[in-house]
Amino acid sequence: MTTTSHRSSALDAAVPPPPWPGPPLPPAIAPAAVPPSELARRSPITHVRYVALATEDLAGTVAFYQGIWGLYPIGSDGDVVFLGAVGSPEPFVVRVRAATERRTDLIAFGARDRAAVDELAAVLASDGVRIAAEPGTLAVPGGGYGFRFFDLDGRLVEVSADVAGKPFREIEPGESVPRKLSHIVVNSPDAPALVAFYERYFGLRLSDWLEDRMAFMRCSADHHSLAIAAAPHAGLNHVSFELRDIDEYMRGTGRMVRQGHAPLWGPGRHSSGDNVYSYFAGPDNFVVEYTTALERIPDEDAWVPRVWPATPEYADRWGTGGPGEDLFALWHRTPPESGLWLPAPV
Numbered sequence: 316m317t318t319t320s321h322r323s324s325a326l327d328a329a330v331p332p333p334p335w336p337g338p339p340l341p342p343a344i345a346p347a348a349v350p351p352s353e354l355a356r357r358s359p360i361t362h363v364r365y366v367a368l369a370t371e372d373l374a375g376t377v378a379f380y381q382g383i384w385g386l387y388p389i390g391s392d393g394d395v396v397f398l399g400a401v402g403s404p405e406p407f408v409v410r411v412r413a414a415t416e417r418r419t420d421l422i423a424f425g426a427r428d429r430a431a432v433d434e435l436a437a438v439l440a441s442d443g444v445r446i447a448a449e450p451g452t453l454a455v456p457g458g459g460y461g462f463r464f465f466d467l468d469g470r471l472v473e474v475s476a477d478v479a480g481k482p483f484r485e486i487e488p489g490e491s492v493p494r495k496l497s498h499i500v501v502n503s504p505d506a507p508a509l510v511a512f513y514e515r516y517f518g519l520r521l522s523d524w525l526e527d528r529m530a531f532m533r534c535s536a537d538h539h540s541l542a543i544a545a546a547p548h549a550g551l552n553h554v555s556f557e558l559r560d561i562d563e564y565m566r567g568t569g570r571m572v573r574q575g576h577a578p579l580w581g582p583g584r585h586s587s588g589d590n591v592y593s594y595f596a597g598p599d600n601f602v603v604e605y606t607t608a609l610e611r612i613p614d615e616d617a618w619v620p621r622v623w624p625a626t627p628e629y630a631d632r633w634g635t636g637g638p639g640e641d642l643f644a645l646w647h648r649t650p651p652e653s654g655l656w657l658p659a660p661v
């Protein structure tokens with residue numbers, strides 16, 4: 316004779332855990348007229364190279380980037396100092412020039428090769444874009460072959476190829492210094508027009524919009540290398556430096572906090588790009604960011620660009636970053652860019 320359990324079948328049932336529906340996704344943007352893979356194929360641009368800043372306080376600015384920020388000087392030429400990232404073969408990622416006023420001298424991108432430089436310069440010139448320096452040999456660390464032009468806002472942009480890399484090494488565990496320049500964000504009084512400009516001439520692909528406030532554009536598998544923020548005046552919004560992982564990013568953020576540089580916003584994690592962020596006031600109130608874990612887009616045409624809401628829940632998935640009021644207040648009081656439509660002295 317056997318006995319049978321009469322326990323409720325509800326208790327015996329192997330109840331599967333409920334599936335997770337995933338986070339709510341905001342609306343997708345209609346596919347671009349030109350497939351992203353085609354834009355990528357045509358694009359002369361490979362990566363973002365550096366930002367050049369001018370300052371009244373050369374020594375103090377270099378001390379900041381060389382010291383707490385974690386770059387190192389790789390050379391100087393008179394009143395100009397070049398700073399590189401330990402983990403990057405890029406000869407330098409920040410150039411600082413002594414000047415009588417704060418300004419952004421230029422932003423710089425890498426191109427595929429000399430032919431791409433020449434072709435881009437010719438196309439821009441034939442379309443009436445003002446060329447500031449014709450293609451030629453560059454007299455900077457790493458050399459190379461490049462040219463300069465003014466974009467729609469009058470921002471000076473350099474594009475170069477054949478640049479010789481500098482020595483670089485693996486970052487040590489806990490060293491917590493930037494591995495490379497991650498992205499540059501610019502302010503524009505006509506963001507949609509500037510997005511179209513960089514799509515057309517640079518072959519950049521739109522990755523996402525943050526409402527109508529910021530467009531994120533890519534030139535590689537990184538979700539964004541250039542972002543364009545809608546603003547009353549053209550200028551530099553911020554420059555972002557990539558740390559290796561979230562631990563090192565947190566250690567770097569903590570180093571800043573301990574030395575009296577509390578983040579203006581962060582640590583937090585964005586929705587668009589999925590990167591973590593800590594924004595700080597750098598020298599001359601230029602905003603600099605530590606970031607890591609930026610989303611990768613390995614398949615150009617599989618990516619669906621979206622319009623992300625600028626609500627706190629989306630702006631900071633972690634909910635740890637605070638309101639960011641200090642950052643917005645700093646941007647609000649930053650004077651309009653004074654270097655527009657001016658070729659840099661060097």
Ligand SMILES: [Fe+2]
Pocket residue numbers: 498500553555604606
């Ligand atoms: Fe950023």
